[in-house]
Amino acid sequence: MxxxxxxxxxxxxxxxxxxxxDSLIQVAWDNEIDxxxxxxxxxxxSTCHVVVDENWFKELDEASEEEEDMLDLVYGLSATSRLGCxxxxxxDLDGLTLYLPDETHNKLLD
Ligand code: FES
Numbered sequence: 001m002x003x004x005x006x007x008x009x010x011x012x013x014x015x016x017x018x019x020x021x022d023s024l025i026q027v028a029w030d031n032e033i034d035x036x037x038x039x040x041x042x043x044x045x046s047t048c049h050v051v052v053d054e055n056w057f058k059e060l061d062e063a064s065e066e067e068e069d070m071l072d073l074v075y076g077l078s079a080t081s082r083l084g085c086x087x088x089x090x091x092d093l094d095g096l097t098l099y100l101p102d103e104t105h106n107k108l109l110d
Contacts, residue, residue: 002089005097006033024050024087024098038106041085043067047104048084049074053097060087076101 001017004027008014018027025037025048036047043066052060057080063071067086071077081101089096 002091002094002096004089004093005095007097007099008034009100009102018089020090022089024048024084024089027089028084034100035084036104036106037085038108039085043070043083043085045106045108046070046074046083047106049076049101049104050082050084050087051076051078051099051101052080052082052087053099054080056093056096056098057082059093059096070107073105073107074101075103075105 002020004016004018006014014033016027016031023041025035028035038047039045060082063082067083070083071081074081
């Protein structure tokens with residue numbers, strides 16, 4: 001079990017457990033965390049945007065070029081923004097902390 005901490009829009013802290021190998025949006029969905037993930041990981045919607053805690057950001061694998069391209073289109077982009085569907089949980093990420101952005105925009109509906 002890998003501990004993941006989501007900070008919701010209202011500042012509420014939700015600590016949940018994920019399995020190594022799961023994507024972050026899967027962990028969110030399993031625990032009723034409010035991340036849409038409309039394209040289910042196809043990197044086409046950007047509704048899985050999360051802002052990673054600064055201390056954890058460098059622990060993640062680097063974003064692919066496709067992910068960077070999609071991130072360029074998200075509302076409220078921050079220096080530690082990532083797509084939740086592209087973060088794969090591992091034991092090394094125990095305690096990973098993420099903030100849910102105020103707003104997301106579904107690029108599939110443009
Ligand atoms: S779920 Fe659509 S880009 Fe991540």
